[in-house]
Amino acid sequence: MGLTSRSLLYVMAAVAVVGVLLTLWLWPRFAGRGPGAMLGRLGMLAGTQLTVLATLGLAVNANFQFYTSWHELLGRYDDAPAALGKWGDAGAAGPAGDPTKGLVQPSGPEGLDKVHGLPKGPPEMAGRVETVRIVGRRTRVVNPAYVYLPPQYFQPQYARQRFPVIVALSGYPGGTFLLAQHLRVPQTAAALIRAGRMQPTVIVMLRPTIAPPRDTQCVDVPDGPQAETFFTREVPDALRSHYRVGHDPGGWGVLGYSSGGSCALQLVMRHPRTYTSAAALSPDFRVANDPTTGNLFGDGKDRVRRRQEHDLRWRLAHLPVPQVNVLVGTSRTGERNHAAAREFLDAVRPPMRADALVLDHGSHNFATWRRELPAALRWMSSSLTFPEDVVGAS
Secondary structure (H helix, E strand, C coil), X not given: CCCCCHHHHHHHHHHHHHHHHHHHHHHHHHCCCCHHHHHHHHHHHHHHHHHHHXXXXXXXXXXXXXXXXXXXXXXXXXXXXXXXXXXXXXXXXXXXXXXXXXXEEECCCCCHHHCCCCCCCCHHHHCEEEEEEEECCCCCXXXXXXXXXXXXXXXXXXXXXXXXXXXXXXXXXXXXXXXXHCCCHHHHHHHHHHCCCCCCCEEEEECCCCECCECCCCCECCCCCEHHHHHHHHHHHHHHHHCCECCCHHHEEEEEECHHHHHHHHHHHHCCCCCCEEEEECCCCECCCCCCCCCCCCCCCCHHHHHHHCEHHHHHHHCCCCCCEEEEEEXXXXXXXXXXXXXXXXXXCCCCEEEEEEEEECCCCHHHHHHHHHHHHHHHHHHCCCCCCECCXX
16 A cells, blocks of 8 residues: 555554554553563553554645655665666656656656645646656656646647746655645646736746655755756756746746745755746755755865855855845744844845745744745746747747
8 A cells, every 4th residue: 555545544543443442441451560461551552652653644644745655755765766667568658767758757646636726627728737757867866746837828829939937846855745735836826827917837846855855955965966956957958848938047937935945045046047036935045964964065175165155145245146036935923034034135235136025923834835925926927037939939
């Protein structure tokens, strides 16, 4: 049974219930003071608590999709994320990580069938959300993605038109499911586009880690996962090879929450020729090693420089300022990043432009980010340039 399957959850819940009933039934038999009775009571308590905790863990994971398979839970993807797939029958589909079969490959549901409130109807009226896997040509990394295509993408008058792109990144250890189900990115974008408050935009929803369960923080790790290369070179290459999206950086932006917001700022400030706008909800402003990341900067003589260059306030003080637009979301109370956000925003100077989205109160959770998302999408829409190039143009 799959890690997120309802069958596994129901079986474990039944086991937990049986465990509780057995504990109540057998408890009088272990009422003595001897070692055997004491061990029996401890064993029943431990067994019951383990089954209850396992049930709760499965329920939470099924709802938030932190880990979508046993492989991810056990960490088997950490060192070689590109070697996970297998060849399809008769060569009909390439292995995961095989770019010769396309940089954007069809995928299974990836949890999309459990997302509520997606636009329904003919795609030329409601748009469409697709599930794909994006393959890195150089890194052979494979990352599952949801792709929201607006209604205009399917309308005849736009048949040769390219569209702006927002790359939406989840936090860690979340994934694409959280962006659609709990942040409600495609639902919110569809409503804004329908109301004329957002220009038609292709939105690609991804998780920021490319080597789960390791938190790669959108960093090119020396002798390790090349997350920065994947998001700044391979994701744009893949999308341009498969969808009608713009080629100019002015039509590309990144949006994210929590560590995905941190990645958004990192990517746009370090690669202004790829992305020119970033909307970051509850971000951090520097990358640091912790137990989930491991050593992101290596042990060589360049490790200090690498760490400094991933500190955005250090970059603003010591390096040329890029010509990009950023939006930072925070809360005066409830968010630990408020002081750091003010320091970052105060340090921004031309040609870079920074705006703030500040709530009076909001914690580090989806309730806060859903409040911020409509304004962030409208800001992003006004910051991105609708591509002037058309399909077939030189």
